[in-house]
Amino acid sequence: xxxxxxxxSSTPIYVQLRNQIxxxxxxxxxxxxxxxxxxxxxxxDIGVNTMTVNKTYQLLKSEGFxxxxxxxxxxxxxxxxxxxxxxxxxEDELELLSAEASLNGMDRQEFLKTCExxxxxxxxxxxxxx
Amino acid sequence: xxxxxxxxSSTPIYVQLRNQIxxxxxxxxxxxxxxxxxxxxxxxDIGVNTMTVNKTYQLLKSEGFxxxxxxxxxxxxxxxxxxxxxxxxxEDELELLSAEASLNGMDRQEFLKTCExxxxxxxxxxxxxx
Amino acid sequence: xxxxxxxxSSTPIYVQLRNQIxxxxxxxxxxxxxxxxxxxxxxxDIGVNTMTVNKTYQLLKSEGFxxxxxxxxxxxxxxxxxxxxxxxxxEDELELLSAEASLNGMDRQEFLKTCExxxxxxxxxxxxxx
Amino acid sequence: xxxxxxxxSSTPIYVQLRNQIxxxxxxxxxxxxxxxxxxxxxxxDIGVNTMTVNKTYQLLKSEGFxxxxxxxxxxxxxxxxxxxxxxxxxEDELELLSAEASLNGMDRQEFLKTCExxxxxxxxxxxxxx
DNA sequence: GTGGTCTAGACCACG
DNA sequence: GTGGTCTAGACCACC
Numbered sequence: 428x429x430x431x432x433x434x435x436s437s438t439p440i441y442v443q444l445r446n447q448i449x450x451x452x453x454x455x456x457x458x459x460x461x462x463x464x465x466x467x468x469x470x471x472d473i474g475v476n477t478m479t480v481n482k483t484y485q486l487l488k489s490e491g492f493x494x495x496x497x498x499x500x501x502x503x504x505x506x507x508x509x510x511x512x513x514x515x516x517x518e519d520e521l522e523l524l525s526a527e528a529s530l531n532g533m534d535r536q537e538f539l540k541t542c543e544x545x546x547x548x549x550x551x552x553x554x555x556x557x
Numbered sequence: 558x559x560x561x562x563x564x565x566s567s568t569p570i571y572v573q574l575r576n577q578i579x580x581x582x583x584x585x586x587x588x589x590x591x592x593x594x595x596x597x598x599x600x601x602d603i604g605v606n607t608m609t610v611n612k613t614y615q616l617l618k619s620e621g622f623x624x625x626x627x628x629x630x631x632x633x634x635x636x637x638x639x640x641x642x643x644x645x646x647x648e649d650e651l652e653l654l655s656a657e658a659s660l661n662g663m664d665r666q667e668f669l670k671t672c673e674x675x676x677x678x679x680x681x682x683x684x685x686x687x
Numbered sequence: 688x689x690x691x692x693x694x695x696s697s698t699p700i701y702v703q704l705r706n707q708i709x710x711x712x713x714x715x716x717x718x719x720x721x722x723x724x725x726x727x728x729x730x731x732d733i734g735v736n737t738m739t740v741n742k743t744y745q746l747l748k749s750e751g752f753x754x755x756x757x758x759x760x761x762x763x764x765x766x767x768x769x770x771x772x773x774x775x776x777x778e779d780e781l782e783l784l785s786a787e788a789s790l791n792g793m794d795r796q797e798f799l800k801t802c803e804x805x806x807x808x809x810x811x812x813x814x815x816x817x
Numbered sequence: 818x819x820x821x822x823x824x825x826s827s828t829p830i831y832v833q834l835r836n837q838i839x840x841x842x843x844x845x846x847x848x849x850x851x852x853x854x855x856x857x858x859x860x861x862d863i864g865v866n867t868m869t870v871n872k873t874y875q876l877l878k879s880e881g882f883x884x885x886x887x888x889x890x891x892x893x894x895x896x897x898x899x900x901x902x903x904x905x906x907x908e909d910e911l912e913l914l915s916a917e918a919s920l921n922g923m924d925r926q927e928f929l930k931t932c933e934x935x936x937x938x939x940x941x942x943x944x945x946x947x
Numbered sequence: 948g949t950g951g952t953c954t955a956g957a958c959c960a961c962g
Numbered sequence: 963g964t965g966g967t968c969t970a971g972a973c974c975a976c977c
Contacts, residue, residue, distance in 0.1 A: 830961080830962080831961080831962090866961095866962050868961090868962060
């Protein structure tokens with residue numbers, strides 16, 4: 428799995444890395460039980476400090492996406508049941524995205540097609556009518 | 558239009574304000590050509606520093622959502638044609654949202670229903686089949 | 688409020704500091720709404736790195752004991768309702784403490800008297816029969 | 818006696834094991850004079866490294882909870898008279914627990930009831946008025 | 948002014 | 963070997 432970090436971005440590196448790992452797990456490039464590189468390895472691979480990677484791993488751990496084992500390093504967790512709290516967060520974000528989309532001239536149909544396509548790219552097995 | 562700001566949030570106030578204004582325009586509460594309060598008025602209304610509001614307005618201007626006229630103040634711009642750059646940004650964000658959704662146990666159908674519902678709440682006039 | 692840190696201890700400094708702040712809030716030396724020193728101030732006062740203090744504050748924030756405001760720094764939160772999760776944690780810790788107490792020759796009555804006395808020292812107003 | 822270890826926990830395995838043995842002795846599941854499994858046996862039973870078990874036993878020995886005889890292996894020590902040093906340690910821990918309890922909205926009476934109940938579960942024979 | 952982030956390099960605890 | 967902690971000093975974003 429390849430990571431592309433923008434050092435100039437206002438989004439902190441550890442958040443960019445977190446987002447890319449979450450996307451990777453979502454896409455199935457990283458599967459439940461699979462190991463992530465060690466903190467040192469990842470840090471050296473992507474050219475950042477070990478503490479930055481450590482912060483990413485701690486964040487992912489606190490979100491329940493990975494587990495950190497003293498012996499084996501970090502491994503991907505199986506999918507968890509979703510909480511009401513998560514649902515609210517998703518709706519807030521979708522609301523903002525919807526607003527931006529329509530302000531950029533995108534209509535309902537196009538927006539939904541895009542949602543469908545993107546989600547579909549991740550899970551080609553779950554195809555079908557909405 | 559009412560704004561609710563969380564001073565304790567890690568999201569900067571000027572970004573929170575920007576997001577709420579964008580959502581407001583998207584929802585139709587603020588229409589093209591309509592005026593926004595002056596920087597001072599807004600700052601006093603919501604109890605933040607004028608510099609913070611100024612930063613919000615500059616950001617909205619740079620995104621093409623509002624125009625700032627030295628005499629008339631800030632006004633909402635009409636919807637713009639959407640750019641390829643915007644499309645990429647939207648897809649990136651949707652990809653992350655999709656990944657998080659599926660990691661939180663949400664399936665394709667539920668995710669798309671949610672997208673549809675949220676977008677629909679904003680634009681009740683654009684209803685119909687996908 | 689005075690802090691005493693043991694640099695030789697196996698308990699990380701940021702945890703020691705966290706424990707002492709929690710105890711301080713519990714004792715009423717720090718009251719809800721009151722401000723904690725800035726990260727830099729605290730770091731300089733107790734002679735540790737700012738990042739160590741920052742870690743303590745982030746931990747306290749994640750536990751809901753303090754809020755961090757971009758403008759005013761850190762302030763103590765009001766008491767929260769207790770969760771089932773907390774209750775389990777408390778019982779586990781009490782179980783270990785009880786075991787240690789009896790292995791050190793302390794009987795039931797002495798143990799309970801001690802619990803009573805310690806809790807009472809914090810809240811002199813809540814006196815009475817058990 | 819059964820042990821449940823969490824390899825993912827931030828509490829070191831040897832400490833988890835130590836805590837569970839201490840709790841077991843406190844509960845009376847392990848009595849004075851009784852033997853503990855050999856280091857190798859224990860390590861194989863619970864699936865950890867022998868060094869880890871060895872560390873646990875050394876810790877318990879240094880705390881005076883067990884004796885290690887080259888020929889007979891490890892045996893549980895009788896209850897010792899309690900020292901002033903132990904008393905201080907207990908009070909420190911109770912103080913932190915009391916503070917956390919009250920910050921989680923627990924009042925004096927509820928806290929003391931909990932202490933009583935937990936201690937009571939260990940020593941059903943020592944019942945009576947406080 | 949504040950907190951947040953990052954680095955380079957070090958040391959320690961764990962297993 | 964691993965992750966966890968800490969430092970000293972820097973830079974940046976926010977308000």
